[in-house]
Amino acid sequence: MLPGPGQPTLQLGAIPESGVYVNVPNKTLGVWMTNPAPGLLRWLPQLWPGWRTEFWEDRYEEQLRRCGGQIGAPALDIDAGITEAQSWLRKRVYQSFADSPAGHLMNLAELLSAENLPSPEISAAAVADVGPRPTPQEWARFEEACAAVRAAGRAA
Secondary structure, three states, X not given: OOOXXXXXXXXXXXXXXXEEEEEOOOOEEEEEEOOOOOOHHHHHHHHOOOOEEEEOOOOHHHHHHHOOOOEEOOXXXXXXXXXXXXXXXXXXXXXXXXXXXXXXXXXXXXXXXXXXXXXXXXXXXXXXXXXXOOOHHHHHHHHHHHHHHHHHHHHO
């Protein structure tokens, strides 16, 4: 938190997606993010000349630790994360053609054509089937790996 008057602590309602920790006495910036921000690390030295930049990858816990309890976040819910990842992957891997990027491209071309607007030329490769899907045995191995991570998280 910033020095001076203001809110001395902050309890976040969700795990943040990115953050910057500013250490004024050491002239150091700690940066972390869960989604790529191309060029950010290249630009920071220009924006903060004379400061050192540390990249903490996706480790938000590092910022919480350095804030000494002044910022809090909910505990990481491994079970919920695995469930969400499994659901997203299942939908993505087993989606219908209409729901796939290729299906959306074909739908857009049909809409443009129906309105007598110029339509893009779409190659056969752009709308080919979504490719190989995992076999039932491969998907079962993925499910087993998820279960193992869940069990390890509960044991920790």
